[in-house]
Amino acid sequence: MxxxxxxxxxxxxxxxxxxxxxxxxxxxxxxxxxxxxxxxxLSAEERAAKLERLIRKAIxxxxxxxxxxxxxxxxxxxxxxxxxxxxxxxxxxRCEQAGLVLDIKPExxxxxxxxNCLGILAEALYELHPRKEALRGL
Numbered sequence: 189m190x191x192x193x194x195x196x197x198x199x200x201x202x203x204x205x206x207x208x209x210x211x212x213x214x215x216x217x218x219x220x221x222x223x224x225x226x227x228x229x230l231s232a233e234e235r236a237a238k239l240e241r242l243i244r245k246a247i248x249x250x251x252x253x254x255x256x257x258x259x260x261x262x263x264x265x266x267x268x269x270x271x272x273x274x275x276x277x278x279x280x281x282r283c284e285q286a287g288l289v290l291d292i293k294p295e296x297x298x299x300x301x302x303x304n305c306l307g308i309l310a311e312a313l314y315e316l317h318p319r320k321e322a323l324r325g326l
């Protein structure tokens with residue numbers, strides 16, 4: 189897998205993985221998965237929306253590969269819970285919600301938990317990347 193992808197996925201944490209946030213927080217990730225040269229008819233916002241859908245798909249795959257709490261935890265952590273959208277939820281609240289999924293005290297959902305969650309997501313995104321060889325050199 190790619191260290192670059194781990195770094196880019198970590199950029200999703202501060203504001204979440206909603207398309208409107210991807211445009212600003214992770215434009216390199218949007219460009220890598222949906223390059224403007226390959227998608228000339230799509231705006232950055234439209235390409236970010238495609239990436240959000242792909243992230244949701246990656247979460248479903250991670251959920252199936254590990255076990256269901258992983259998907260719920262990732263959706264909470266990244267602000268992708270449908271019951272909360274389209275509202276921006278602060279990181280602290282998202283971490284608390286992710287901790288509740290694991291049935292641990294919200295304050296116990298520490299950096300290590302977040303890093304593990306993001307690593308799982310990066311793995312799933314890597315598997316869905318249309319040009320994995322493009323990630324190997326990064």
